[in-house]
Amino acid sequence: MLKQLLAVAPHKAKIGEYSDSEIKQNQVKVKVEYASPKHGSELAAFRGKSPHLDFYYDDDWRTFLPRKGEEKGVDFGNWNLGNQWVGTITEVGSAVKEYAVGERVCSYGGIRETHITNAIDNYYLKKMPAKMSWKSAVCFDPAQFALGGIRDSHLRAGDKVAIIGLGAIGQIAAQMAKLAGASYVAVVDPIKNRREVALRAGADQAFDPSIEDVGLKLKKATEKVGVDVIIETSAIEQALQQALRGLAYGGTIAYVGWARAFKGGLDLGREAHFNNAKIVFSRACSEPNPDYPRWSWRRIEDTCWQMLSEGKLNCEEIINPVIPFEESACGYEEYVDRSPEKSVKLGIEFKD
Incomplete structure (x- = not known):
């Protein structure tokens, strides 16, 4: 069985099992090599202190409103922790034309051994230049x-x-x-x-x-x-x-x-x-951007990816420490939750 990092309760992580389905025509399968969690909003939810647990932000009202019934913003036990990953494509759906087996890509998603994702007009499935560091990619x-x-x-x-x-x-x-x-x-x-x-x-x-x-x-x-x-x-x-x-x-x-x-x-x-x-x-992803229509979240994203892929930002010491996936449950609790002074942004490495 394949393995992934799960949040099972506030302040508690564990490695759990999952299985992959067959890929669809529009999808690719990626073998993950590196990943990183999000130390801000993700951590608040992991600690059980996020406002999204009992409330949700309503885009029409532009305010937080209470969730209904027993609904919660986090499904502990099934929540795959993680923010971004880097890996190599191992399978390509028959309708996919923009990606090929062997290409290295970066995208959003949990810390797990594989990802199956849409590969047709998917802005967030980013191809990585040959010289681009994985540490730069997960700082997108x-x-x-x-x-x-x-x-x-x-x-x-x-x-x-x-x-x-x-x-x-x-x-x-x-x-x-x-x-x-x-x-x-x-x-x-x-x-x-x-x-x-x-x-x-x-x-x-x-x-x-x-x-x-x-x-x-x-x-x-x-x-x-x-x-x-x-x-x-x-x-x-x-x-x-x-x-x-x-x-x-x-x-x-x-x-x-x-x-x-x-x-x-x-x-x-x-x-x-x-x-x-x-x-x-300041919140980069709140639209419209303060400088709309000249600037948008997408323009910010494009600019950041260009800066990172061209090496204009040095992220080598920002991703620190880097630990094996097998240690990720204890590592997440230690470096992200309990003792953040021991890290800047945690890196996870998957070994063959």
């Missing part, structure tokens, strides 16, 4: 939200920037800020390894919010002015307070992180009230 999803934050902040060449939170989104946003022409990029995270990864990738300065007054440090680093733009990805109220403290007068915070209900630590009667701060809530 976080890159979109990083680019969305950069664009929504209206960052311009010469701006001084801070990136708060150095998971995959924050790491990529720091690199994108440099590519966009930022004259100074500071990174903020309590985890030493994450700060060091960002510095090696080109950030100018790093701060530890657990022991430093980050807002004041940002003011000191900019001759009391503050940074023009802050990309906030941590979704922690204390981080937003420090962002407001370190932001230049009239500057912009692009709030990219998916926040939970704040329980204290945010005081909008301080710097936010005096310094004309702007907070823009």
